[in-house]
Amino acid sequence: MLKQPRPHHYAFAHVALKMICDSDPIQFFQVMGSDEKEKLLSFLWKNVVEQCEDGQAPDFTMDDITIHTVKLGDYPVVLVVMPPVMALTEAAMVAIVLNSDTSPSKSDKKLAYRYFTLELGISTEGKLQAELCEWVGEEHVNLGSNPEPNMKAFLSAIGPFL
Numbered sequence: 001m002l003k004q005p006r007p008h009h010y011a012f013a014h015v016a017l018k019m020i021c022d023s024d025p026i027q028f029f030q031v032m033g034s035d036e037k038e039k040l041l042s043f044l045w046k047n048v049v050e051q052c053e054d055g056q057a058p059d060f061t062m063d064d065i066t067i068h069t070v071k072l073g074d075y076p077v078v079l080v081v082m083p084p085v086m087a088l089t090e091a092a093m094v095a096i097v098l099n100s101d102t103s104p105s106k107s108d109k110k111l112a113y114r115y116f117t118l119e120l121g122i123s124t125e126g127k128l129q130a131e132l133c134e135w136v137g138e139e140h141v142n143l144g145s146n147p148e149p150n151m152k153a154f155l156s157a158i159g160p161f162l
Helices: 007-023 025-032 037-051 151-161
Strands: 066-072 075-081 091-098 113-122 128-136 139-145
Touching: 007 025, 007 037, 007 091, 007 113, 025 037, 025 075, 025 091, 025 113, 066 151, 075 151, 091 151, 113 139, 113 151, 128 151, 139 151
Parallel strands: none
Antiparallel strands: 066 075, 075 091, 091 113, 113 128, 128 139
């Protein structure tokens, strides 16, 4: 296990995707369900690589990141599966959930989506564990530990929070 999260891994999962959602979550979901998805993801990845220029090249590519569009009940979800985690706070998965009330009259775009991560954490006993977290605005909230690190369990763990 690494002592620090890899900059490219952390930035893509915790910063780049969230920033694009913050700017216009409804458009993000429209693009992720269209033929323009690869173009947007390539743009995001290029920006992450440029922003993380610290002499360290990424140890994975955009091809190592898998994107799924699924439904969780009535909620559309963009589910991002990242390369395997190698350090605390790296996200194994990200689930971006579009709220059901996304009418154009909604003035606060930030309320239009929820941003969940399943990341590597450590228990009070010092054991590695998966932790369900959510970004609420600029605040990173830990919602609990030990969901299985697979898509089905991750989505099931998110369900009660919607």
